[in-house]
Amino acid sequence: MVIYELHVPTFIGKNDGQKYPGNFKSLLTKLDYIKSLGFNAIEILPIHEYAGDSYLGYAPASFFPVESSYGSDVGKSYDELKEFVNAAHKKELTVIVDVVFNHFTDRTGVVKFIWAYNGDDFYGKGGIYLSGYQTPWGPDPNWERNEVIRYVEDTCRYYLSELHFDGLRFDVTTEIINKPNGWNALRDILCNLQITSGSRITFIAVFINHGRNFNARG
Numbered sequence: 001m002v003i004y005e006l007h008v009p010t011f012i013g014k015n016d017g018q019k020y021p022g023n024f025k026s027l028l029t030k031l032d033y034i035k036s037l038g039f040n041a042i043e044i045l046p047i048h049e050y051a052g053d054s055y056l057g058y059a060p061a062s063f064f065p066v067e068s069s070y071g072s073d074v075g076k077s078y079d080e081l082k083e084f085v086n087a088a089h090k091k092e093l094t095v096i097v098d099v100v101f102n103h104f105t106d107r108t109g110v111v112k113f114i115w116a117y118n119g120d121d122f123y124g125k126g127g128i129y130l131s132g133y134q135t136p137w138g139p140d141p142n143w144e145r146n147e148v149i150r151y152v153e154d155t156c157r158y159y160l161s162e163l164h165f166d167g168l169r170f171d172v173t174t175e176i177i178n179k180p181n182g183w184n185a186l187r188d189i190l191c192n193l194q195i196t197s198g199s200r201i202t203f204i205a206v207f208i209n210h211g212r213n214f215n216a217r218g
Helices: 024-036 077-090 110-114 146-162 182-197
Strands: 003-006 041-044 094-099 130-134 139-141 167-170 202-204 206-209 212-215
Touching: 024 077, 077 094, 094 146, 139 146, 146 167, 146 182
Parallel strands: 003 041, 041 094, 094 167, 167 202
Antiparallel strands: 130 139, 206 212
């Protein structure tokens, strides 16, 4: 697999006569170009909804929603993403997406929304979603809660079944596995997905923790 990695907004509109920043709709015009370079796979930087409309995607406000600014108009990002992935498949291009499950962004207002989402902050630790632990970029999910593990696993299934991605690349897994139950949670998520998704799905997640190395690739 020869992978071309790209960021949707900045890949379009630079000396190509198209509007900048780009979106999923305009990205369709680049498929032949990518294939002509000899690549057979595309890896898209994260598409999680994030605070604001200008960022690389590594500051998720939530995991399920597709970033709204990546659509050509309001409410179009979801359908246009599916259109792009399906068009890439017709050209025999595999499509992988980066996923960021190691933290929620701490940008204004986002953590306040997630904190005590279920009405209880669990003695100041952040309700069911947050653990009270921090990464360099924001608070991390509570990997000791089955509800949170299921939330992450369901998000992965959504990306694979509804959005038709061929694989997922997990970002900075060291900031998951160094948290309580993080190793077990991520291992189980990957194993469950591999069992149900079959060999057509690729998972890229490198675990390095106290001498343990585990590269999960379907």
